[in-house]
Amino acid sequence: MAGNSILKHREAVLAALVVVLALGTSLINPNFLTLENITDLLKANTVSGIFSLGVLMVIVSGGFDVSFTAIAQVTQYAIVLLMLERTEGNIYLAILAAVFFGIVLGLINGAIIHYYNMPAIIVTIATQSLYYGIMYVVTRGRQINDIPSFFWSFSNAKVVEFTSPAGGTYGLSLITALWFILAVILYVFLRHSKLGRSIYAVGGSRISAERIGFNLAHTTLFVYAAMGALAGLAGVVHVSIVQSVIPSSIVGSELQVIAAVVLGGASVTGGKGTVLGAFLGVLLLAILSNSLTLLRISSYYSNVFTGLIILISVTANAIQVQRQRRQRVRVQIDKA
Amino acid sequence: MNFINAKNISKDFGGVHALKGVYFTVRQGEIMGLVGQNGCGKSTLIKTLAGVWRPDGGTLEIAGQKVENPSPFIAIKLGVSVIYQDLSLFPNLSVLENICLGPIIGDNSLLSRISLYRGKAMEILARLGIDINPDDLVEDLPIAKQQLVAIARALANDSRLLILDEPTTALTRREIIQLFSLLSNLKKGGISFVFISHKLGEILEICDRVTVMRDGSIIGTEEAASLNISQIEGMMLGHALALQKKTAFRSGKEVVLSVEHLSKKNHFLDVSFALHAGEVLGLSGLLGSGRTELASAIFGISPADSGKILIRGKEVRIASVGNAIHYGIAYVPEDRLTQGLVMPHSISNNIVIATLEQYLGRLALLSFQKIGLTVKNWISKLDIKTDDARKAASTLSGGNQQKIVIAKWLAMNPAVLIMDGPTVGIDVGAKRAIYDTIQTNAAQGMAVIVISDDIPELLANCDRILIMHGGRLTVEMPTSEADEESLQRSMEIRSGA
Numbered sequence: 001m002a003g004n005s006i007l008k009h010r011e012a013v014l015a016a017l018v019v020v021l022a023l024g025t026s027l028i029n030p031n032f033l034t035l036e037n038i039t040d041l042l043k044a045n046t047v048s049g050i051f052s053l054g055v056l057m058v059i060v061s062g063g064f065d066v067s068f069t070a071i072a073q074v075t076q077y078a079i080v081l082l083m084l085e086r087t088e089g090n091i092y093l094a095i096l097a098a099v100f101f102g103i104v105l106g107l108i109n110g111a112i113i114h115y116y117n118m119p120a121i122i123v124t125i126a127t128q129s130l131y132y133g134i135m136y137v138v139t140r141g142r143q144i145n146d147i148p149s150f151f152w153s154f155s156n157a158k159v160v161e162f163t164s165p166a167g168g169t170y171g172l173s174l175i176t177a178l179w180f181i182l183a184v185i186l187y188v189f190l191r192h193s194k195l196g197r198s199i200y201a202v203g204g205s206r207i208s209a210e211r212i213g214f215n216l217a218h219t220t221l222f223v224y225a226a227m228g229a230l231a232g233l234a235g236v237v238h239v240s241i242v243q244s245v246i247p248s249s250i251v252g253s254e255l256q257v258i259a260a261v262v263l264g265g266a267s268v269t270g271g272k273g274t275v276l277g278a279f280l281g282v283l284l285l286a287i288l289s290n291s292l293t294l295l296r297i298s299s300y301y302s303n304v305f306t307g308l309i310i311l312i313s314v315t316a317n318a319i320q321v322q323r324q325r326r327q328r329v330r331v332q333i334d335k336a
Numbered sequence: 337m338n339f340i341n342a343k344n345i346s347k348d349f350g351g352v353h354a355l356k357g358v359y360f361t362v363r364q365g366e367i368m369g370l371v372g373q374n375g376c377g378k379s380t381l382i383k384t385l386a387g388v389w390r391p392d393g394g395t396l397e398i399a400g401q402k403v404e405n406p407s408p409f410i411a412i413k414l415g416v417s418v419i420y421q422d423l424s425l426f427p428n429l430s431v432l433e434n435i436c437l438g439p440i441i442g443d444n445s446l447l448s449r450i451s452l453y454r455g456k457a458m459e460i461l462a463r464l465g466i467d468i469n470p471d472d473l474v475e476d477l478p479i480a481k482q483q484l485v486a487i488a489r490a491l492a493n494d495s496r497l498l499i500l501d502e503p504t505t506a507l508t509r510r511e512i513i514q515l516f517s518l519l520s521n522l523k524k525g526g527i528s529f530v531f532i533s534h535k536l537g538e539i540l541e542i543c544d545r546v547t548v549m550r551d552g553s554i555i556g557t558e559e560a561a562s563l564n565i566s567q568i569e570g571m572m573l574g575h576a577l578a579l580q581k582k583t584a585f586r587s588g589k590e591v592v593l594s595v596e597h598l599s600k601k602n603h604f605l606d607v608s609f610a611l612h613a614g615e616v617l618g619l620s621g622l623l624g625s626g627r628t629e630l631a632s633a634i635f636g637i638s639p640a641d642s643g644k645i646l647i648r649g650k651e652v653r654i655a656s657v658g659n660a661i662h663y664g665i666a667y668v669p670e671d672r673l674t675q676g677l678v679m680p681h682s683i684s685n686n687i688v689i690a691t692l693e694q695y696l697g698r699l700a701l702l703s704f705q706k707i708g709l710t711v712k713n714w715i716s717k718l719d720i721k722t723d724d725a726r727k728a729a730s731t732l733s734g735g736n737q738q739k740i741v742i743a744k745w746l747a748m749n750p751a752v753l754i755m756d757g758p759t760v761g762i763d764v765g766a767k768r769a770i771y772d773t774i775q776t777n778a779a780q781g782m783a784v785i786v787i788s789d790d791i792p793e794l795l796a797n798c799d800r801i802l803i804m805h806g807g808r809l810t811v812e813m814p815t816s817e818a819d820e821e822s823l824q825r826s827m828e829i830r831s832g833a
Binding site: 193195203204 | 420422424427428429433438440441446447448602604805
């Protein structure tokens with residue numbers, strides 16, 4: 001929103017960091033700033049990107065969710081099994097079913113959190129374990145390698161395609177375009193729809209929102225359902241890229257996504273955060289890890305750098321808020 | 337014409353009669369004061385008007401319409417807005433959005449078409465004469481402006497009755513005067529107000545009529561012009577609390593605490609004073625004068641940059657609250673909700689929390705017998721109104737909560753007790769008990785600093801009075817030479833001016 005100087009400032013800093021990091025890496029490895037590498041990088045981060053949109057909404061509403069990776073994982077497994085059962089499956093049906101299934105699991109989270117007035121982090125830690133656990137019990141952790149071919153076509157489809165000198169093709173993937181389109185939709189939704197504004201209002205002050213007549217149940221159920229829907233979609237995107245269902249491949253990445261969103265300026269106390277910030281956060285962490293690979297630095301360092309970046313960014317934010325608060329309590333000293 | 341006409345309203349909560357046959361009216365274009373001790377039924381009455389509670393008996397008419405099925409929604413539609421003490425704004429949203437959110441929710445679009453309401457919001461801000469950038473975030477505004485935003489929001493909802501719950505608590509005198517002139521203007525435009533406050537002087541200053549409640553009943557509704565403060569207090573309490581200027585002064589010889597040339601950048605400058613054993617020293621000044629900041633420095637919350645603090649003549653370094661407590665300084669903060677009490681914990685735990693080492697028994701474990709005795713002792717000494725010390729502190733009224741905070745620090749037996757706003761927001765009965773506690777402890781040799789806006793309170797309790805302005809100590813005089821008017825004046829002007 002206008003006047004939100006901390007967030008604007010943060011987005012500018014993040015964008016600058018992305019540019020500096022990208023330029024720096026390309027100095028050492030010229031392959032970095034090629035269209036091919038950039039589109040690959042975006043494709044590889046599409047799953048995180050789609051997750052981040054849901055996480056942003058949940059965090060802005062003052063909630064929290066660590067179960068979205070489990071929802072994606074469970075949904076992915078169920079949808080692939082379902083598609084293998086049917087003979088005439090297609091990607092639309094798969095996405096539709098995944099989104100539906102994700103919404104159901106998300107609504108369970110939202111309903112428990114709202115109607116029993118429980119801390120979201122505890123509820124979603126529990127449901128993460130529950131959803132994931134049930135999947136393991138039912139499937140005994142079996143890996144599925146025989147994936148219907150339309151998943152492959154989905155992840156391989158390009159919106160714009162180029163041929164590389166070596167003869168291969170590259171370009172902007174359909175799934176990446178899908179991420180961008182969803183981001184734009186969410187941007188417009190959060191800024192201009194009544195429900196979108198109510199997410200900010202509820203995140204800013206629940207009591208005030210209730211007193212002014214917002215329906216808290218609607219808002220809460222909506223954000224967790226939307227998170228579930230996006231998680232379901234991300235599950236399908238993930239299996240399309242990976243080409244197999246490995247029961248442990250998504251769960252565990254939730255903190256990385258939450259970190260990207262927080263890095264993008266979303267406040268874990270609610271009420272603050274932007275789509276652009278979340279996008280830049282995902283991008284920054286992605287470039288960082290990609291640069292380390294291109295620079296041939298062991299991937300073990302990736303976590304160290306990620307941790308440092310997040311600590312620095314969150315600390316910088318806290319210092320800024322503190323300074324503003326101090327400005328406000330200032331006493332005008334009389335001249336003698 | 338009566339905008340609000342409540343007849344014979346009663347409301348019970350599980351056998352407790354919160355409202356007993358209350359008759360309450362507010363005329364159009366009138367400011368009605370509503371006063372009474374904590375727990376007298378004020379809040380229940382307000383919530384009944386606002387549609388939060390459904391009365392068990394009686395009839396309620398708003399704007400000439402009988403309210404059959406009360407709800408907050410209906411009350412807002414009929415033009416009743418409550419501005420709670422916390423203002424109920426959205427700190428993370430812009431001024432404009434805060435003002436327009438009500439109408440936006442009310443329309444039947446899925447979009448938040450804020451531009452449709454911008455014109456109206458700007459017009460209201462202009463009408464209120466508020467100089468605010470509508471795109472600023474509410475959290476970046478000082479509290480006085482936030483309050484104006486809350487009023488603007490009520491007007492944007494087409495409210496015709498604004499219920500203001502303790503609106504002046506966090507305002508400086510100048511801001512209060514601005515608020516009052518704003519209310520008077522709106523009143524001329526036909527808007528009605530219910531003005532709730534513990535500050536009876538302000539009630540008489542701004543209200544047309546005053547309704548006094550006690551124990552769920554209306555004791556009387558009178559023209560403000562025909563009342564004075566002690567009459568209102570008499571109606572509230574059943575007997576008057578006459579605050580009289582202190583006559584018997586004490587000033588021990590021994591200097592317990594002295595401060596020399598204490599300064600902190602952007603907070604206060606070159607402050608020196610001495611505090612004697614058995615003395616009650618008053619410290620006042622407008623909000624933003626640096627008085628609370630000075631107290632925070634002495635208690636080590638935000639230590640001073642330069643200057644000396646001496647305890648019994650010896651220079652000490654107070655860099656943390658731990659240091660201050662070590663030297664026998666106790667501090668009862670102004671904001672007891674966030675700083676003074678652990679609300680969900682029991683009364684008993686709150687009283688002993690700062691002095692746990694006194695209650696160790698065998699094996700260095702806490703002796704609950706010792707704790708029980710101490711707690712019982714403080715509950716009776718300070719007359720804390722509770723039937724069970726195991727209940728959460730949050731179950732008590734404001735006055736009794738304040739007594740717990742005081743008990744906690746007195747249990748430490750401090751040499752210096754600093755109390756910031758000890759009677760803010762508490763009722764007359766609890767005030768009396770706190771004044772008595774101050775005098776009793778001073779008589780036993782404790783040195784007390786009372787920080788307060790309430791000048792009659794300072795005159796009644798203190799031996800000496802200090803006034804700060806613009807971060808400097810501008811006045812130091814014995815109470816015997818002070819009077820209300822000159823102190824009020826000196827709070828508002830700079831030294832030498």
